[in-house]
Amino acid sequence: MKRDFYLLQTASFLGTIATRCLEVAVAWWVLRETGNPALFGALVALGIGADVLSRGALAWLGDRFDGRVVVLCCYVAGGLISSTLAVAAWTGTYSLWLVSAAIVALGAGLGVREPLQMSLIRELVQRADVADAVRIRSAVMSSSAFAGPIVAGALIGPFGYRTVLTLSAAVVVSSAVLVLVMDRQETVPGAASGGAARWVGDVVAGFRAVRRVTPEWRLAITTMVVNFALYPVFAVIIPIVVVERFAAESWVLSVVESAFAVGLIAGSTFVTRRITGLLGRRRTVVSGFGALGLGFVGAGAAGGLAGSGPLVFSAVSSLFLLAAGTGLSMVVVNTGAVRVLATPSSYRNRMVASVSFLSGIVMPLGALLGGLISGGLNSSASLVILGLLICACAAVISRDRVLGRFLSMSDDDLDGAYAKHFPEAFVA
Structure with missing residues (x-):
C-alpha cells in the first residue's frame, strides 16, 4: 500500500484520540464551572447533532474538491479551535x-473528515488492496475510539x-502535518461554482444516489434498524443492567463494555479477513449480523447470572459482547469495501457519508426506545429484544438476492x- 494511506490512517488515529481527550477535558471544564450535568449533556447532543448533520449536508465537499485538502482543512480548523479552548481555559x-x-464546529469537522477518510481509500491503494x-481503517477507528477515553482518564487526573x-490541540495539529506531507491530487473532482443552488443539488444528488442504488438503499435501511437497536445497548441498557445488579462494583461496566471494543478490534485486525476467506463476503456479512444479534441476546440472558457474583456475570457477558463486536466488524469491513469499490469516484464520498x-x-x-423498554420491562429482557431485532435483520439480509x-x-x-448496473442513480 502507498505511503499516503498509512500517513492518513496515522493522522486519523491521532486525531480521534485527541478528539476523545478533548471531549473529556471540556466535560471536566464545563462541570467545574457550572456544576450542571444537564448542560453538559445538552452540549454533547449539540456536537453529535453537528457531526451527523454535516455528514448529510457537507459530503459533497469531498466529491468536488481534492479530498486531501478538505481533510487538511478539517484538521487545521480543529487545531485552531482546540488551541482557542486551551487558551481560554488557561x-x-x-x-x-x-x-x-467550538463543540458545534468540532462536530461538523468530524462529520466531514471521517467519511472522507474512508472514501479516499480507493484513491490511495490499488483495487486488490x-x-x-x-x-x-476499521481497526484504526476501533482502537482509537477505545484508547481515547483511557488516555484522557490517565492524563486528566494528574495533569x-x-x-x-x-495536548489535544498539539496532537490535532500533528495530524494536520501528516496530511500536509501527503501527495496532492493532480486533478480536482469538480468545479467550485454554482452557489447555494449547486450545494443543494449536490446534497440531493447524494441521497438520490443512495435511494436508486438498490443494494446500498437496502443496506442503509438495515443499518438504520441495527443502529436503532445498537446505540441504546451501550448508552442506556448495559449501564442499567450493571447498576441494578452491581451498583458497588463500578469496574463491571468497564470490563463488559471493553469486551465489545476488543471484539471490534479483533474483528478488524484478523478475524474478518480469515472468515471472509472461508465463507465469502456475503455469508460473512450475514454471519456478522447474526453474531451481533445473538451476542446481545446472550448478554441479556447472562443477566440471570447476577446471583453468581460479578466475576461470573462479567466473564459470561464479556464473551457474548466480544462475539457481538467481532460480528459488527465483519459487517462494517465487508460492506465498506463494497461501497468504496462499487461507487463511481464522483459520488463516492456522498455515498459513504449519506x-x-x-x-x-x-x-x-434508539436511546429513547431503550429507556422506554427498560422502564416497561427489566433491562436484561430489553437487551434480548434488541438482539432479536438485529437477528431479524440478519434473516432479511440472507434472503436479499x-x-x-x-x-x-x-x-x-x-x-x-x-x-x-444503476446508471440512473448518478445522473446530475
Whole structure:
C-alpha cells in the first residue's frame, strides 16, 4: 500500500484520540464551572447533532474538491479551535457561547473528515488492496475510539483539564502535518461554482444516489434498524443492567463494555479477513449480523447470572459482547469495501457519508426506545429484544438476492459496478 494511506490512517488515529481527550477535558471544564450535568449533556447532543448533520449536508465537499485538502482543512480548523479552548481555559475565560460554538464546529469537522477518510481509500491503494485497507481503517477507528477515553482518564487526573486541552490541540495539529506531507491530487473532482443552488443539488444528488442504488438503499435501511437497536445497548441498557445488579462494583461496566471494543478490534485486525476467506463476503456479512444479534441476546440472558457474583456475570457477558463486536466488524469491513469499490469516484464520498448520516439519525430515537423498554420491562429482557431485532435483520439480509449478488462479486467485478448496473442513480 502507498505511503499516503498509512500517513492518513496515522493522522486519523491521532486525531480521534485527541478528539476523545478533548471531549473529556471540556466535560471536566464545563462541570467545574457550572456544576450542571444537564448542560453538559445538552452540549454533547449539540456536537453529535453537528457531526451527523454535516455528514448529510457537507459530503459533497469531498466529491468536488481534492479530498486531501478538505481533510487538511478539517484538521487545521480543529487545531485552531482546540488551541482557542486551551487558551481560554488557561486564562480563566469561560464562556458558554465559546464552548458551544467550538463543540458545534468540532462536530461538523468530524462529520466531514471521517467519511472522507474512508472514501479516499480507493484513491490511495490499488483495487486488490481495498478490502485490506478498509479493514485497517476499521481497526484504526476501533482502537482509537477505545484508547481515547483511557488516555484522557490517565492524563486528566494528574495533569488537569487545561493540560489535556493543550495536548489535544498539539496532537490535532500533528495530524494536520501528516496530511500536509501527503501527495496532492493532480486533478480536482469538480468545479467550485454554482452557489447555494449547486450545494443543494449536490446534497440531493447524494441521497438520490443512495435511494436508486438498490443494494446500498437496502443496506442503509438495515443499518438504520441495527443502529436503532445498537446505540441504546451501550448508552442506556448495559449501564442499567450493571447498576441494578452491581451498583458497588463500578469496574463491571468497564470490563463488559471493553469486551465489545476488543471484539471490534479483533474483528478488524484478523478475524474478518480469515472468515471472509472461508465463507465469502456475503455469508460473512450475514454471519456478522447474526453474531451481533445473538451476542446481545446472550448478554441479556447472562443477566440471570447476577446471583453468581460479578466475576461470573462479567466473564459470561464479556464473551457474548466480544462475539457481538467481532460480528459488527465483519459487517462494517465487508460492506465498506463494497461501497468504496462499487461507487463511481464522483459520488463516492456522498455515498459513504449519506449512508453514515442515515444510520446516525436514528441513534437518539434508539436511546429513547431503550429507556422506554427498560422502564416497561427489566433491562436484561430489553437487551434480548434488541438482539432479536438485529437477528431479524440478519434473516432479511440472507434472503436479499440483489444485495447478495453484489456481496458475492469479486473485487474486479465490483470496481465501478454501481455505475454499470444503476446508471440512473448518478445522473446530475
